[in-house]
């Protein structure tokens with residue numbers, strides 16, 4: 001194809017293809033065990049697959065209503081009430097989305113305007129800042145330090161001004177595995193009171209939280225919930241990230257604006273999956289057992305690599321484990337991750353890509369949402385490094 005005339009001006013000049021795509025492709029190319037992009041390598045519940053098939057055969061193959069089918073929105077409202085004592089109206093305050101990423105983009109697009117500032121904690125999941133930039137907003141970064149990645153709320157407070165439109169939080173946190181505490185939520189409440197700041201709370205790993213900790217959803221805090229978009233993912237909870245299904249809850253005024261964006265991004269999310277999730281959500285045991293399920297995996301992975309030269313602080317949540325390789329190499333994490341993939345046969349994510357200035361703490365992120373055998377094979381290789 002001839003090159004497009006040079007009048008095209010990139011809206012995201014510094015953004016390339018996501019690291020998840022790059023590392024998964026590299027893993028495939030070199031036949032490496034892929035612990036990079038976060039997704040389970042085991043099957044989702046057969047019952048769920050059966051339900052999708054059943055609904056497809058019943059003819060549920062046309063557009064769902066723009067905000068999602070009502071039974072699913074009702075199931076989500078019940079869950080929010082049961083787990084977090086939060087009342088959301090399924091008609092006006094809940095929308096089913098094409099995954100967490102779409103929900104995040106729709107929320108940002110709904111409220112962030114030219115010149116608005118959005119506070120983002122780094123390391124940050126890679127879709128936040130570009131979504132802000134595409135809407136003319138300005139990302140304002142707060143850097144979190146390993147190994148704890150805890151938030152200094154005084155630093156955050158100093159950044160707040162008239163232009164601060166939004167604060168994006170993510171708990172359990174990707175990539176660090178940090179989880180926010182009740183104290184964090186109270187601090188967030190304190191610094192946002194008497195402001196117009198909107199919170200975008202990415203809680204897609206809500207059910208993957210370890211060592212007895214309780215997920216601190218913004219929904220538990222009415223003063224936070226009243227200014228928040230809260231984003232969730234079915235894929236993380238039901239082991240089917242490729243179905244690209246998620247949802248967002250927000251007070252009616254925020255949700256009204258959210259839907260204006262959502263309807264022109266995807267219009268509506270996949271119909272048969274919505275019916276299947278509405279049914280499966282009647283049984284909460286799926287998600288109530290998830291922390292235990294993944295804690296076992298975290299502990300197993302850490303035990304397997306305990307004799308290696310990698311250093312770990314156990315993740316508090318999410319299905320990611322950060323490993324420090326300072327004892328092994330002085331190389332840049334991007335180079336080391338490539339080398340580990342090509343020469344050792346294990347793919348991971350270099351975490352400097354989650355900092356806008358590429359801050360390199362020489363940490364790699366490994367996804368342990370894998371079967372025992374995969375973890376064993378990966379560990380065997382990592383022990384040789």
Ligand code: GLN
Pocket residue numbers: 018020021036037038039174
């Ligand atoms: N959330 C996944 C991760 O952090 C990646 C999803 C994606 O590739 N967009 O690995």
